[in-house]
Amino acid sequence: MNRFLSRRHFSAWVLGIACSLGVVGGAHAADESADVFIKRVSTDILGAIKADKSIRNGDVNKIIVLVDDRVMPHVNFLRMTASAVGPGWRQATPAQQKRLQEEFEILLVRTYAGALGQVSDQSIFVKPLRAAADDKEVLVRTEVRGKGDPIQLDYRVEKAADGSWKVYNMNVMGIWLVENYKTQFAQEINAKGVDGLIASLAERNKSNARASK
Template sequence: MSFFSMSFSLNRRQILATTVAALLSVTTASAWAADEAPDVFIKRITTETLDTIKADKALRSGDVNKLMQLVDDRLMAHVNFRRMTALATGPAWRKATTEQQKRLQEEFKILLVRTYAGALSQVSDQTVVVKPVKAGQEDKNLVVNTEVRGKGDPIQLDYRLEKTPGEGAGWMIFDLNVLGVWLIENYRTQFTKEINAGGIDALIASLAARNKSNARNG
């Protein structure tokens, strides 16, 4: 298996697809009410997006280009991607130049967009049940727990959020947990190995090579 391959079984891919679908419904910053509770936010975007995916024949048919465009337009603009990349990279992020940070974000984004676009084709009849938010959490690091329900046993699925300040304030997603594995932790383990072997430039080169291979393979 390639260094950056996701080690999900088909069932895990289906759950990841539901996760991604739940993130895709926010279309404008104005849709994020500053006083919206985090569990209400997750419930809203989950319901809206699952309805959208199920109603779109092209998305359900697995049109990769359309799925990638959807993910890029409606997911990445509403994720704190810089924070996600920095956390996945670890201490090496602070030592990287501005240009290296820019390149790393670009290549990591391409990898995630394609990974999520592929997973979206697995969405079928899943539903998501959002649990009440546990008290005492900070707005900069708040977890919303949900369960994905479909065939088989319910599966735990968690979102890590932060609340942005000022005009257009609202909740931003910067990590998620699928089947007990946090996305950032998963990538950080992989990224650390590559950085230790050849530095930040080696990580960027590996991501770029992986993205080119994915593009060739469709």
Template sequence: MMQRRTLAAGVAAFSALWLAAPLATAAVETPDALVKRLSADILETIKADPELRNGNIARISQVVDNTVMPHVNFRRMTSAAVGPQWRQATPAQRERLQQEFKLMLIRTYAGALKQVSDQRVVVKPLRAAPEDKDVLVRTEVHGKGEPVQLDFRLENTDGKGWKIYNLNVLGVWMVETYRTQFAQELNKGGIDGLINALASRTIAADAKTAKSAQP
């Protein structure tokens, strides 16, 4: 039971960061400052927005499209999860993969928003040189129960700002986890097979949500 609550807290914190609304800044933030600001801002946003807490998919999708993507290198995240076969995909297939992967993630983590209550994110001291372009930001989510490890991989390859491309919840890296799952679908049906599998997961998740909403 404790492990389930701990995992839920970590997933909720990740969901919070995915819904983070950016603020205008005069200069490029350091990666740890970015994670700290987004975490604090969005936890408060979720607490104040019943539609987000209730898992309103339309509302979550709107926020993700409008405010999250500037802080995520989602192309890199998707390509890393797909693995070597990404290079064989056509531009149209790559777009579909990114879209279906995003929809799946939104629906996967939507339910975790209900877990957000009194959590706060503590960012640990950054171990990186000023010239580094790829860093690890380590955090802990504090709330009920034991603190939850939640780490982020960020890159700043163009000098314009840091972007998240992977995260670690309780020692498990998200991209690597999905790469293992995706490999099974790729081996069975190739790129189109993976696209169809992701779309099917989204349909199934929507059907489950609709059923649970029935009186």
């Protein structure tokens, strides 16, 4: 995480991660626009956070179960991980790519789980969508509104083969999630290779797990 993000901006990152990883149900996915999709997801996630005290308190195990059972099928996490890893992704074996996806998912969930309580008093305002009806990739611009000035929170979404929308990147105040990690991951790969990045992610996840106990 970029060290210059304030606590409010970090809260927006958390909300964005929750929304981009938190689609609840897909019944409407094939017949809704990208902005309606983001609004629905945001409303669902904020409602879930407010209704579940354990999630607000950062119960990592419960959040991980929620993500695994109800979330990941609605995210193009393969694309997200491949983009974050960058050129090193093409160098990785299928087994290494699988490990990278697993460790990156755990990293995101554990990194932001402890801060979920910060977003319970916030809401999302979706700006008018500028996209053609047949666009397959769309930028949805939103604002996180709560205490203080609104925070820019944008999503890049793509239309899957079944007509549903999937999030593959997000931006808070000019900082894109994938690009933020891409810089870190490139340094690890240049220094230690793909296996070195996997080992580094695994160690960070173990450290986060110990800290959450």
